[in-house]
Amino acid sequence: DIQMTQSPSSLSASIGDRVTITCRASQGISNYLAWFQQKPGKAPKSLIYDASSLQSGVPSKFSGSGSGTDFTLTISSLQPEDFATYYCQQYNSYPLTFGGGTKVEIK
Amino acid sequence: EVQLVESGGGLVQPGGSLRLSCAASGFSLSTYWMSWVRQVPGKGLEWVANIKPDGSQKFYVDSVKGRFTISGDSAKNSLYLQMDSLRVEDTAVYYCARGGGHLDWGQGTLVTVSS
Numbered sequence: 001d002i003q004m005t006q007s008p009s010s011l012s013a014s015i016g017d018r019v020t021i022t023c024r025a026s027q028g029i030s031n032y033l034a035w036f037q038q039k040p041g042k043a044p045k046s047l048i049y050d051a052s053s054l055q056s057g058v059p060s061k062f063s064g065s066g067s068g069t070d071f072t073l074t075i076s077s078l079q080p081e082d083f084a085t086y087y088c089q090q091y092n093s094y095p096l097t098f099g100g101g102t103k104v105e106i107k
Numbered sequence: 108e109v110q111l112v113e114s115g116g117g118l119v120q121p122g123g124s125l126r127l128s129c130a131a132s133g134f135s136l137s138t139y140w141m142s143w144v145r146q147v148p149g150k151g152l153e154w155v156a157n158i159k160p161d162g163s164q165k166f167y168v169d170s171v172k173g174r175f176t177i178s179g180d181s182a183k184n185s186l187y188l189q190m191d192s193l194r195v196e197d198t199a200v201y202y203c204a205r206g207g208g209h210l211d212w213g214q215g216t217l218v219t220v221s222s
Binding site for chain 2: 032034036043044045046049050055087089091094095096097098099100101
């Protein structure tokens with residue numbers, strides 16, 4: 001199974017900060033990586049697919065990059081609505097696997 | 108607009124069965140891979156199963172193989188998850204999701220396995 005390791009597991013940031021979350025795959029997954037945002041009590045929401053493609057309707061402050069084993073999600077200017085938990089997920093091979101999540105909190 | 112609406116969750120005893128449904132609208136089930144993903148409250152996400160658009164291929168996480176069956180009905184544009192021999196550790200919110208990259212998600216349905 002491919003292990004997805006996210007770092008950090010949590011972070012505190014201020015409004016307007018640039019935030020970067022890292023996801024590392026235990027083996028190469030090409031660009032078959034997605035990022036999701038989840039707020040408490042809500043379903044996950046797709047942000048990025050194929051490592052760097054922005055899902056329709058998602059603001060351009062979110063961006064994704066990487067290929068192979070190392071990937072990043074960047075939020076260019078953190079806003080109040082961005083405080084949530086973020087997950088990465090690989091869909092290169094079965095079983096599909098998620099990272100453990102990164103909780104973004106207000107500083 | 109894409110919509111996914113899950114139903115069928117509830118309380119069931121260990122060893123029991125439950126069938127989850129996911130009604131899709133705004134797209135045709137026969138053109139997308141579809142998945143079930145679950146989440147223990149307060150914990151992370153776990154992919155459970157998915158199915159090819161034509162239903163010819165199905166994949167499962169090891170922990171549910173032989174107990175869960177994913178299926179789709181193109182006429183009803185609905186996805187299903189038949190869950191048999193349920194265990195306490197299957198307790199979770201179950202989501203259906205569209206596409207290999209899980210582009211859209213339903214609101215989830217809670218399954219509680221407890222005596």
